Amino acid sequence: MSDTSLLQQLIEALRILPGVGVKTAQRMAFQLLERNRQGALNLADRLREAVEKIGHCQQCRTLTERPICRICSSASRNREILCVVESPADVMAIEHGTDFRGVYYVLMGRLSPLDGIGPTELGLDKLERRLEDGEIKEVILATNSTVEGEVTAHVIGEMARKRGIRTTRIAQGVPVGGELEYLDSSTLSHAFSGRRDYA
Amino acid sequence: MSDTSLLQQLIEALRILPGVGVKTAQRMAFQLLERNRQGALNLADRLREAVEKIGHCQQCRTLTERPICRICSSASRNREILCVVESPADVMAIEHGTDFRGVYYVLMGRLSPLDGIGPTELGLDKLERRLEDGEIKEVILATNSTVEGEVTAHVIGEMARKRGIRTTRIAQGVPVGGELEYLDSSTLSHAFSGRRDYA
Numbered sequence: 001m002s003d004t005s006l007l008q009q010l011i012e013a014l015r016i017l018p019g020v021g022v023k024t025a026q027r028m029a030f031q032l033l034e035r036n037r038q039g040a041l042n043l044a045d046r047l048r049e050a051v052e053k054i055g056h057c058q059q060c061r062t063l064t065e066r067p068i069c070r071i072c073s074s075a076s077r078n079r080e081i082l083c084v085v086e087s088p089a090d091v092m093a094i095e096h097g098t099d100f101r102g103v104y105y106v107l108m109g110r111l112s113p114l115d116g117i118g119p120t121e122l123g124l125d126k127l128e129r130r131l132e133d134g135e136i137k138e139v140i141l142a143t144n145s146t147v148e149g150e151v152t153a154h155v156i157g158e159m160a161r162k163r164g165i166r167t168t169r170i171a172q173g174v175p176v177g178g179e180l181e182y183l184d185s186s187t188l189s190h191a192f193s194g195r196r197d198y199a
Numbered sequence: 200m201s202d203t204s205l206l207q208q209l210i211e212a213l214r215i216l217p218g219v220g221v222k223t224a225q226r227m228a229f230q231l232l233e234r235n236r237q238g239a240l241n242l243a244d245r246l247r248e249a250v251e252k253i254g255h256c257q258q259c260r261t262l263t264e265r266p267i268c269r270i271c272s273s274a275s276r277n278r279e280i281l282c283v284v285e286s287p288a289d290v291m292a293i294e295h296g297t298d299f300r301g302v303y304y305v306l307m308g309r310l311s312p313l314d315g316i317g318p319t320e321l322g323l324d325k326l327e328r329r330l331e332d333g334e335i336k337e338v339i340l341a342t343n344s345t346v347e348g349e350v351t352a353h354v355i356g357e358m359a360r361k362r363g364i365r366t367t368r369i370a371q372g373v374p375v376g377g378e379l380e381y382l383d384s385s386t387l388s389h390a391f392s393g394r395r396d397y398a
Contacts, residue, residue: 006249006264013245016238018230031217037250039215046212047243050205051236065205
């Protein structure tokens with residue numbers, strides 16, 4: 001057994017983090033051990049606690065330590081507007097960046113047959129039952145603007161339309177602060193076809 | 200207390216890692232919780248174990264879980280050649296990249312008066328006692344090629360020379376694979392002044 005074994009084990013363990021290779025993992029391990037042992041212990045506790053206690057919301061499937069998440073169980077949210085997103089990160093981004101006051105349905109992925117992700121994995125059956133029960137008046141499709149995200153939006157859009165529920169898709173176009181010159185042609189084309197009357 | 204509290208706490212805890220901002224910490228937390236809970240638990244254990252058990256080698260000051268590290272306690276290393284480096288990461292790089300078979304002295308930093316890092320913090324008194332005892336025949340100065348690294352090398356070089364110990368500095372010049380065209384002028388100038396007879 002080499003004497004660097006604990007250190008090597010720590011470096012190996014850090015590499016499960018997305019975007020962290022050998023060099024970065026080494027730097028992280030050294031920095032924690034040399035400068036922030038208290039922070040490292042705290043991180044260890046938070047990791048364990050999160051893994052042991054965080055599960056999925058029974059209503060919207062997002063990550064939460066409660067049976068029903070804070071948003072789904074809030075009395076002040078409008079349960080008639082359902083925003084469908086791919087991940088809990090999207091919920092966080094929408095909560096921080098918009099004044100949306102409806103509720104969410106978190107797919108925890110996107111349709112991707114090649115990766116074995118179909119309707120069941122995304123809980124579309126559960127979503128369908130929810131659309132069935134008549135409470136929802138509008139479905140906002142807020143999946144990513146990727147090929148898979150569009151396909152997923154299309155499938156859910158069909159499900160909603162079949163039941164006569166209003167279905168909207170978040171707007172595509174020029175990002176705020178964006179310069180036309182540097183925009184890809186597909187975004188620019190969407191921006192033109194989606195143009196609106198100028199008040 | 201918000202229901203995302205455990206998740207938020209985990210995201211906050213991840214931000215102590217070098218180079219990890221809010222967005223990256225979010226991505227790490229989601230990835231761990233959605234795809235690699237076992238890896239997260241393992242990381243928690245490795246962090247705790249490393250913090251609790253890893254200390255400094257009594258001889259060379261590197262990070263190790265033993266009183267004397269593997270290199271210092273190895274019978275096959277040449278104790279007459281001492282390589283002075285700034286950090287345990289440097290030891291790892293030299294062990295992987297060279298066939299150096301001497302021993303190390305790890306400063307755990309570099310002279311940096313503005314940051315309050317002086318000779319005491321780098322254990323230069325201990326290093327001096329070691330140079331004193333006569334076993335060391337050569338000191339290789341392998342601190343970084345930065346201003347602070349050069350100053351540190353200079354100070355230690357003086358300490359060694361005063362005791363008649365041979366002192367060398369690792370070579371500066373063109374990195375292997377490097378193209379002259381893209382090299383900074385200071386490196387190029389070092390490469391010229393340090394030119395050697397071409398065999």
